[in-house]
Amino acid sequence: MPHFTMEYSANLDGAVDFADLCRLVHKVILDTGLFELGAVRVRAIRCEAYAVADLLAENGFIDMSFRVGKGRSEEDRKRTGDAIFAAVTDFLKPQFATPHFALTLEIREIDPVLSWKKNAIHPRLRAQGA
Template identity: 80%
Template sequence: MPHFTMEYSANLDGRVDFTALCQEIHATIMETGLFELGAVRVRAIRCESYAVADLLAENAFIDMSFRVGVGRSKGERKTTGDAIFATVTEYLAPLFETPHFALTLEIREIDPDLSWKKNAIHPRLRAASA
């Protein structure tokens, strides 16, 4: 269960192709070899209302959160975070040329006793790879 979510300020519309960015992040997650394809979710959520730093209209953000199930070491989570952050930083390089953009990433481990799942995608993908 790796779920990657980006919340972004609406003023990035037209400046970032979030569909392409989601696909880049997905590829980076899969390249780690730590996660099963049928479990990976990457999504971007537009934030219409926000207040950033000194409230200039040009200020923009992307806040990334990656929730993973137990079973990966802290080192593996760190390596994954480094890879994702590098991918996103490179993709968004033009935004860092302005003094109005902030990017964050946090990885959280999910408590298995407090997480419920039902996934019909796993059986299909497992059968296809068998």
């Protein structure tokens, strides 16, 4: 159950192709071999209201949160985070060329007792052998 969410400042519209960035993160997550295709969710959420650092209008951010189910080692989670952060950092080279951009990533484990799920995608993909 990997859920990857990017919250981003609205001033990045037009500067970052978030559809491409979501597809890149999706690929990196699957390339780890730790997650089943039918479980992967990657999304970007635009933040209209924000206040960053010294409040310059040029200041922008992407805050990435990756929630994963229990059962993966700390080493596997670290390796996954390193791979995602490296790929996203490379994708965002133009933003890092300015003194107005911040990127963060946090990985959290989902408590299985306090998590409910129902997924109709898994059976379809499993039947296809994906």
